[in-house]
Amino acid sequence: MNKTNPKTFSRLMLWEIEGCLNLPTLLLIVASAIVAVLIQSSSPRSLSNSYINLYDGASIIFLILTLVTCTLFSHSFAGSLGKGELKRILSYPVKRWQVFTSKIIALTLIVFSVYASAFTLNLYLSSLSPLEPMFYISIFTMFLHLLLVCAVSVGISIALRSELMSTLASFLLLFGLDMAFDYRSYLSSNGRFTYIFSYFQQVFHPNFSYSILEPPATAQQALISIATPLFVVAIVLIGVFVYFTRKMEVD
Amino acid sequence: MEDQIIKTTNLMKTFGKVTALNDLNMQAPKGISGFIGKNGSGKTTTIGILLGLIQSNGGTATVFGLDCWHDSFEIRRRMGVMHETNVYPGSFSGQRFLVHVAKLYGISQINPTVNELLKDVGLTYAQDKPIKTYSAGMFKRLGLAQALIGSPEMAILDEPTANIDPLGRITLLKKIKDMHEKHGTNFLISTHILSDLEKICNWLIIIDQGKIVDQGYMNNLTEKYSASIYKIEVSNPQVFAETIQKLDTVDKVWIEGDKVFCKVNNPEVFNEDIPKIASKLKLRLKSFQQMLGTLEEIYTQTVGEKPT
Ligand SMILES: Nc1ncnc2c1ncn2[C@@H]1O[C@H](COP(=O)(O)OP(=O)(O)OP(=O)(O)O)[C@@H](O)[C@H]1O
């Protein structure tokens, strides 16, 4: 009796994606991604034919990615809560967990695929082989950062219920962390990227003359850099998920 | 016994210090039920609880005999809703939006259903236009369509006629009535526009400050309240009103225009008193009649204020 329609989940997801594709939003995401990559590749230290270009100026990509992701998730969560759109959707025969997860997966997929595609421009700009392992390490770190921003902005969205406030608050929080902590801290996106990049640099390019970090990062440092955001993401998303599905009042 | 589709007992809801619902005992049987009350009386809050969007602080609420918070999914499967605020995805066309909603209800014949609904609510001409270009009346009609899409057993409409011109209101209400007759859909319609309900409701729920003041079948209520209200035209309403105010048979007196209204508790005695009083005060009694109960009078008596 309490069965959900098995296709409801995918329909909600397609709906969310279609909502994004309809607006000028998609154009904005794509443009922001391309701009981010172009700024990055014109960094002054740019070496030709070097994977090091992937590291240089990555903070710009992270910054713009943070801004876009905060805006998008705040719009989708706080925006639809504040405007009453969520109220309408939750009045249809859908389960709350379906609405929550479909929103997160759909938006993450969109942002990630756009940014990953734009990032492949780097292969061309720096004349790298498509098999360059550091390219995939960079994309992975980007994905990790995306998840973190997603969790933070969803959490703040549900707490503040105002699109503008939540965009600002989550962006300022993440941007503030990046500003307050430098490239040798697990708390800044740049710091985590540096550790991960530096560790894998030794693994894949042990004989390369230039190392981004002296001494190079250890496996443990790389691991903590990966685990920290994942841990925060898990805690925040599980907490918000439980609240959203069991307690949250929509009015 | 399972005649009541909606039933709440001692339902409580507070928002911080504000008590929105205070021991609400509400019932709605099959048919078209009107849910009336002033701004802030708790209508939208009640609807939120019925849909499992808001959790109550006490008491019980059931729809189709199912608990509104725990079985809300099953309830929503059998119910359609149109909320007070209409937020629809602006970039979608009306048709495309309804197709999306139809899919959520797992309807098999999607296109015929959507097209028929669009025709029923009179939106076919605009079905391909983006929703953001719709007017307020079109929004409401789209809202009605999306509430009715799953052929629900019951549709809840929160202020369906707000913001609509008189002609549009009549058309919309007629649509609701048609739907009830054609598909047997039951309705709960919240509003503070009384004349709307008079035409279509068979059950009435009056809410004030989070409490039910009265509820029942329309004809019973009109009978109950009409018998005790009088409309009197005299040459000097002020003096007359002041005098009858002192009578034991009179509970309440008010003046509208140049007519005196009063609520009495013993019509037989009052009927005989009126001409006597008028002649004693040397006033000319122009007319004197028991009111036929209209919704407005019921409302005035229960909520104690002129309706908006
Ligand atoms: N989220 C909320 N937070 C605080 N108070 C609320 C909230 N929602 C409703 N209230 C209060 O609860 C009371 C009932 O509000 P409700 O919206 O249910 O009234 P209503 O009958 O629908 O009024 P209207 O005719 O204006 O739509 C009001 O006093 C309102 O201020």
Ligand SMILES: [Mg+2]
């Ligand atoms: Mg309301």
